[in-house]
Amino acid sequence: MATKAALPSADPQLLGAISKATPESLHHVQTDVKNPLPSKEAIAQEKTEQELMSGIEGFDAGKLKPTETQEKNPLPDPSAIEQEKRECEMRHSIGDFNKSKLRHSQTEVKNPLPSTEAINLEKQEVEKIQEIEGFKKDSLKHTEPTVKNVLPDQDTLDAEKKEQELKDGVTNFNRNSLKKTTTEEKNALPSSQDIAEEKAAK
Helix, strand or coil: CCCCCCCCCCHHHHHHHHHHHHHHHHCCCCCCCCCCCCCCHHHHHHHHHHHHHHHCCCCCCCCCCCCCCCCCCCCCHHHHHHHHHHHHHHHHHHCCCCCCCCCCCCEEEEEEEHHHHHHHHHHHHHCCCCCCCCCCCCCCCCCCCCCCCCCHHHHHHHHHHHHHHHHHHCCCCHHHHCCCCCCCCCCCCCHHHHHHHHHCEE
């Protein structure tokens, strides 16, 4: 004989509220059924995919042309082979090198000391720098500067005065003070004796 499964006990307050509820106390609710349709782009893309899949599935393999696969394995040129051969020989010679053939050498560390002249010169420079840095300004004495303005001697003054007077005389010269003169042109004729001597000479 089948037994009924025990139902969970309901909240008495909730059951009381449900039993007292009336249709007037309920709010009207508009049910919004959403069934979004695909866009034009999505439909076109799906159509293209389906046509592509149909074309692949229905493709006739008998339409393919037989081809021969050519495997290319280019060989290196003679120069590359020669270079690789030299590198291999060099590696072998380095790996098989006999260290016992090396000679022991003594490392000499040279640290030349400066000469006496260089030391003295550097010492003098250091002393000068120390004297300059440690110089006290308070040891200086206050001095008044003397401004010398050398005046010209009497001969220079006289020469300059004469030159200035000459310039002023030329600049301020009055042309009205000149006297009017008449230019006389003389063309002396030869004398009778001069003419006779000239004829005798010819």
